[in-house]
Amino acid sequence: MAVAQDTELVGSLVQLMHKLQDLYAESSRPLGLTPQQAHLLCVLLAGPFGMTELSRIMSIERSSLTSMVDRLERRELVERQPDPADRRACRIALSAPGTELAHQAHTAYTDRIAELTAGLPATQRKAVVAAIGVITES
Structure with a gap:
């Protein structure tokens, strides 16, 4: 019986992941961004990062990240700055327009999630938050 419950839980989490990825794509598209570009801009809201760290955070190869940064730089959404620790x-x-677009992307995405979860009763919300906390902390 435990295996069936685990399969049900895993299946539900996979469905949720796909739903969230779809929402991210739907939220990014009207802003003229791919989901990966929107993700990068949102990550950069936390401050400048080196390419190695960004590659790790985003789980993509450095060559793919370099291409993405090049495209966003041409659009003047990001800029390369010297690393004081390594010349x-x-x-x-983020540039000023990139910061604005990153905030728009983040708001669009979180607003869509808020719409999806608006009908959850308070007790279910608390249970979901607690379960996600356990999963993400492990």
């Missing part, structure tokens, strides 16, 4: 490296930071 051969650079850090990627």
Whole structure:
């Protein structure tokens, strides 16, 4: 019986992941961004990061990240800044228009999630938050 419950839980989490990815894509598209570009801009809201760290955070190869940064830089949404700790490296930071677009992307995404969860009773909300906390902390 435990295996069936685990399969049901895993299946539900996979469905949730796909739903959230779809919402991210739907939220990014009207802003002229791919979901990956929106993700990068939102990550950069926390401040400039080096390419190695961004590659790890986003779970993508550095070559793919470099191409994405190049495209966003051409759109003047991000900029390369010298890394004070390593003169051969650079850090990627949001430009002013990039910061504005990152906030728009984040708000669009969180608003969609809020719409999806609006009908959950308070007790279910608390249970979901607690379960997600346990899953993400492990």
